Amino acid sequence: MEFDEASRLIEGLLEDWGPSLARQAYRLTGCREASDDLVQEAFLALYQELRKGEQIENPRAWTLTVVRHHAAKRLRRIAARGEQLEAGSVLDQVPAREIEPERAFDELADMLRVLSGREQEVLLLRLDSMKYREIAECLGIDDSSVATHLARAIRKLQAEVKARMAGQSMGKVNEVPKTLQ
Amino acid sequence: MKFRKHCSDEQLLAALDGELPEAQRSEVVRHLEVCWACRARQAEIESQVHLLTRAAAQSLYPGGGWSTLAKRRFTLAVQALEPVAPARPPSPSVRWRWRWAAAAGVMIVIALGTYSAGWLRSIRDPATVSAGLQQLIDADRSVVAAPVHQVVRVRIEQTRPRIESRARRLEVWSDPKGGRHALHWRDQHVLRQAAWRSEDGGVGVSRAFASAPPDSPDLVASIGGHWNAQQIEEAFLRWLAARVWEPVVLGGDFSVFASDSGTRLVAQQVVPGTVRLTARRQRAQVITEWIVEMDERTHRPRLQRIRWERPDAAMEILFVVESEARLDAATLRPTLFHSPFPSKPPAPPVLAGIRPALPTGPALPARSLELTTAGIQAEYALRRLPRDWVEAIEIEFEDSRIVVRGVTQTAEMREGIEAVLGRLEWVALAVQSVEETPAGPDSATASIAWIEPPEEPGFPLEKELAKRLAVPGDKSETARRVAAFSAQAARLASAILGESWALHRLAERYPDGRLALVRPETRWLLDELRESHLRSLSQARAELQSLVAPVLEPLAPARSRPGTIARPGEEPIPESGLLKIASEMDALIRGLLAGAPLGDVTPRDGVARLFQALERLEPETARVRTAWQAGPDLRN
Numbered sequence: 001m002e003f004d005e006a007s008r009l010i011e012g013l014l015e016d017w018g019p020s021l022a023r024q025a026y027r028l029t030g031c032r033e034a035s036d037d038l039v040q041e042a043f044l045a046l047y048q049e050l051r052k053g054e055q056i057e058n059p060r061a062w063t064l065t066v067v068r069h070h071a072a073k074r075l076r077r078i079a080a081r082g083e084q085l086e087a088g089s090v091l092d093q094v095p096a097r098e099i100e101p102e103r104a105f106d107e108l109a110d111m112l113r114v115l116s117g118r119e120q121e122v123l124l125l126r127l128d129s130m131k132y133r134e135i136a137e138c139l140g141i142d143d144s145s146v147a148t149h150l151a152r153a154i155r156k157l158q159a160e161v162k163a164r165m166a167g168q169s170m171g172k173v174n175e176v177p178k179t180l181q
Numbered sequence: 182m183k184f185r186k187h188c189s190d191e192q193l194l195a196a197l198d199g200e201l202p203e204a205q206r207s208e209v210v211r212h213l214e215v216c217w218a219c220r221a222r223q224a225e226i227e228s229q230v231h232l233l234t235r236a237a238a239q240s241l242y243p244g245g246g247w248s249t250l251a252k253r254r255f256t257l258a259v260q261a262l263e264p265v266a267p268a269r270p271p272s273p274s275v276r277w278r279w280r281w282a283a284a285a286g287v288m289i290v291i292a293l294g295t296y297s298a299g300w301l302r303s304i305r306d307p308a309t310v311s312a313g314l315q316q317l318i319d320a321d322r323s324v325v326a327a328p329v330h331q332v333v334r335v336r337i338e339q340t341r342p343r344i345e346s347r348a349r350r351l352e353v354w355s356d357p358k359g360g361r362h363a364l365h366w367r368d369q370h371v372l373r374q375a376a377w378r379s380e381d382g383g384v385g386v387s388r389a390f391a392s393a394p395p396d397s398p399d400l401v402a403s404i405g406g407h408w409n410a411q412q413i414e415e416a417f418l419r420w421l422a423a424r425v426w427e428p429v430v431l432g433g434d435f436s437v438f439a440s441d442s443g444t445r446l447v448a449q450q451v452v453p454g455t456v457r458l459t460a461r462r463q464r465a466q467v468i469t470e471w472i473v474e475m476d477e478r479t480h481r482p483r484l485q486r487i488r489w490e491r492p493d494a495a496m497e498i499l500f501v502v503e504s505e506a507r508l509d510a511a512t513l514r515p516t517l518f519h520s521p522f523p524s525k526p527p528a529p530p531v532l533a534g535i536r537p538a539l540p541t542g543p544a545l546p547a548r549s550l551e552l553t554t555a556g557i558q559a560e561y562a563l564r565r566l567p568r569d570w571v572e573a574i575e576i577e578f579e580d581s582r583i584v585v586r587g588v589t590q591t592a593e594m595r596e597g598i599e600a601v602l603g604r605l606e607w608v609a610l611a612v613q614s615v616e617e618t619p620a621g622p623d624s625a626t627a628s629i630a631w632i633e634p635p636e637e638p639g640f641p642l643e644k645e646l647a648k649r650l651a652v653p654g655d656k657s658e659t660a661r662r663v664a665a666f667s668a669q670a671a672r673l674a675s676a677i678l679g680e681s682w683a684l685h686r687l688a689e690r691y692p693d694g695r696l697a698l699v700r701p702e703t704r705w706l707l708d709e710l711r712e713s714h715l716r717s718l719s720q721a722r723a724e725l726q727s728l729v730a731p732v733l734e735p736l737a738p739a740r741s742r743p744g745t746i747a748r749p750g751e752e753p754i755p756e757s758g759l760l761k762i763a764s765e766m767d768a769l770i771r772g773l774l775a776g777a778p779l780g781d782v783t784p785r786d787g788v789a790r791l792f793q794a795l796e797r798l799e800p801e802t803a804r805v806r807t808a809w810q811a812g813p814d815l816r817n
Contacts, residue, residue, distance in 0.1 A: 026243075132200045
C-alpha cells in the first residue's frame with residue numbers, strides 16, 4: 001500500500017476507533033501515558049503491515065489484539081523483574097500506577113473492576129455506541145454472547161452500586177461515583 | 182431467544198438497544214404490555230444504562246481532543262519510519278540551534294532535548310543523572326553548522342486563576358554559518374513577536390522576548406511570580422541538575438529516580454525509538470512537571486510539556502514540533518533577517534517617562550544571597566501597601582540590584598511607596614506618578630536618583646543581628662553577614678515547611694484504610710518516600726537549630742506571652758501536628774528575619790516561640806515516624 005493511502009486510512013481509523021482503543025488500553029494498564037503509548041504502538045504496527053502489502057480484514061479487531069498482547073508483554077516484563085503477579089484483573093499489575101499514585105483512577109474505571117475482562121471490553125465498546133455485530137466482530141465472538149455479556153455486566157454493576165451505597169452509609173472506604181448514584 | 186414466563190435481561194437490554202430480530206421484538210413488546218415485572222426490570226436496566234452512558238461521557242479516558250494529538254504523534258512517528266516520506270526530518274547532523282541571543286526567550290525550552298545518545302542506558306548509574314541533566318542544559322548552547330527551518334506549535338493553557346487558552350505557532354530560520362537567525366511568534370497568521378539577527382550583526386528583539394531569567398538557589402522563589410515558560414523551565418532544570426539522585430526502580434525499559442527531597446525523575450522508553458523523561462517536583466504548594474519526548478536516534482524532542490501549579494494558579498505549556506527541514510542558505514531571503522514590523526513612530530512622552538534608564542547601584546557579585554533577601558523584603562513591603570497603590574508596580578531582578586518600577590496615580594502614592602521601599606538595601610526605585618510625569622523623557626530620567634540604604638532597621642531583629650554578627654570596622658561586611666544569616670534561616674524554614682507539606686499530602690492520599698490495601702511494592706516505595714522526607718526534615722531542623730541558637734537564644738525572654746502569628750498562606754493548616762509547627766516556624770522566621778508581617782507577637786516573644794517550635798518539632802517528627810510504622814492513623 002502506498003504511503004499516502006496507508007496514512008489516510010490510519011488517520012481515519014485513529015479518529016473513529018482511536019479513543020475506543022485508548023479506553024481499552026486504559027482499562028488494561030490503568031495509566032493514561034501507557035495507554036497512549038500502546039495505541040500508538042498498535043497503529044504503527046498496523047501501518048507497517050499495510051505498507052508491507054498485508055491485507056488486514058478487520059483493522060479494529062487487529063489493533064485491539066495488538067494492544068492486548070503488548071499490555072500483557074509489559075506485565076510479563078514487570079513479573080520478570082521480580083514483582084508478583086496476582087490473579088485477577090491485570091489492572092492491578094501495571095507499574096505506572098505504582099510510580100504515579102497521584103494519578104487517581106477514574107471512579108468509573110474503578111467500578112468496572114468488578115466485571116470480568118470480557119465484560120469490561122464489551123461494555124466499553126457498547127458505551128462507544130458500537131452495534132452488537134460490530135462488537136462481536138471486533139472481539140471474535142457471537143452476537144448473542146455480546147447481549148449476554150452486556151446484560152451480565154449491567155446486573156453486576158447494579159449490584160456493586162447497591163453494595164457500595166450500603167457500604168458508604170456504614171462509612172466504608174469505597175465510594176460510589178456521584179454520576180452513578 | 183424463547184421465554185416461557187418472563188423476558189431475560191439479555192432480551193430486555195437488546196430490545197432497548199434495538200438489537201432484537203423483528204419476530205422476537207414484537208414478542209417482547211407484547212409480553213411487556215401485560216407483565217409489570219418485566220416492565221419494571223426493563224426500566225431499571227434502562228436507567229442503569231443511561232447512568233453508565235452519562236458517567237462514561239464525563240469520566241472515562243480519553244476526553245475530547247485526544248484524536249488530534251494522537252494523529253499528530255502518529256504522523257511524527259511515521260516520518261521517522263519513512264525514508265522518503267514528505268516533510269521527513271533532516272539527518273542527525275542537523276541539530277537544534279536556538280540560543281544565538283538572550284532573545285531566543287521562550288523557545289529555548291524546545292532546544293533542551295539535545296542530549297547524548299544512549300542516555301537511557303547509561304542513566305542507571307545515579308551519578309549520571311545529574312550529569313545527564315546538566316548535559317541537557319548545556320546541549321542547547323552547542324553550535325551546529327547546518328541551516329535549519331523549524332515550525333513548532335505552542336499551546337498555553339491556564340486553568341487558574343481563570344481559564345484561558347492560547348494556541349501559537351513559532352517559526353525559526355537559523356543560518357549559523359552566515360550568522361543569521363530569525364524567529365517569528367504567530368497568533369493564527371498574525372505576527373505578534375519577532376527576534377532576528379542579520380549577517381552584519383544587527384540584532385532586533387521585540388519586547389516579550391527580551392526579559393532575562395532570574396536566578397536563585399530556591400526554585401519556588403525563582404519561579405514565583407514569573408509566568409514565562411523559559412524562566413520556569415530553566416530554573417527547574419537547573420534545580421534538577423543540582424539534586425542528588427537515588428535509584429528507586431531500574432527496569433528494562435524505564436528507570437525511576439528520587440532526589441534527596443522527593444522529586445521524581447522517570448526515564449522511559451515508550452514506543453520503540455522514543456524516550457520520555459518526566460520530572461516532577463512537589464514542594465509545599467507548588468507542583469512543577471516537565472515532560473519531554475524525544476527521538477532516540479536523532480535526540481530531537483518531538484513534544485514537550487511543562488506544567489506549573491500552585492493553589493491559586495496553574496498553567497500548562499505544550500510544544501509540538503510540526504516540521505523541521507534543512508535550509509539552503511543561498512536561497513534564504515535576506516529580508517527575513519531584519520525587522521518584520523513596519524517602523525513605528527517613537528513612543529509618546531508619557532510612556533517614555535515611566536520607563537527611564539536607571540542610574541547604576543553599588544556593584545555586587547551577581548545574584549548573591551543579599552539580592553534574594555532583598556527580593557523577599559521588597560515583595561513583602563509591597564504587599565503591605567494598599568492594593569490600588571501597587572497595581573502597576575513590578576519588581577525586576579537585575580545582576581546587581583532589584584528594580585521596583587511602575588506608575589502610580591498620585592504623587593502621594595508614589596511618596597508612600599518610596600517611604601517604604603526606599604529603606605531597603607539593593608533596591609532601586611523607578612516609580613512615577615501619572616500626575617507628575619513631565620512632558621519630555623529627558624527630565625524624567627534626570628528625576629530618578631539612586632536611593633542610599635538608610636539607617637533604620639528593615640526587619641525587627643536587624644539591629645540585634647548586626648550587633649551579634651558585627652565585623653568591627655566593616656559595615657558592609659556586617660550587612661552581608663546579616664543578610665546571609667536571614668536568607669539561610671528562611672531557606673531552612675521553608676525546606677522544613679515543604680517537607681511537612683509533602684508528609685501531610687502523603688498521609689492524606691493514603692489514609693489508614695487505603696494503606697492496608699496497597700501492594701507490598703507500593704508500600705515499600707511509600708515507606709522510602711516517607712523516610713526520605715522525614716530525614717530531610719530532621720536534617721533541616723538540626724541545621725536551623727545550630728544556625729539560630731548561638732545568635733538568637735540570648736534574645737528570648739524566659740516566658741513568652743501568647744499572641745497570634747500572621748501567616749501569609751492561603752491553604753488551611755491543620756489545628757495541630759507537624760504541618761502546624763512547621764508553618765508557624767516559617768512565618769516566625771520570615772517575620773523576624775525578612776520583614777514579613779509578624780502578627781501581634783513582639784519580636785522577643787517571637788524568638789521564644791521559634792525555639793519552642795524547634796523543640797516541639799523533633800518529638801513530633803518521631804511521632805509521625807512511629808505512627809507510620811505502626812499502621813492505622815497516619816495523619817500528622
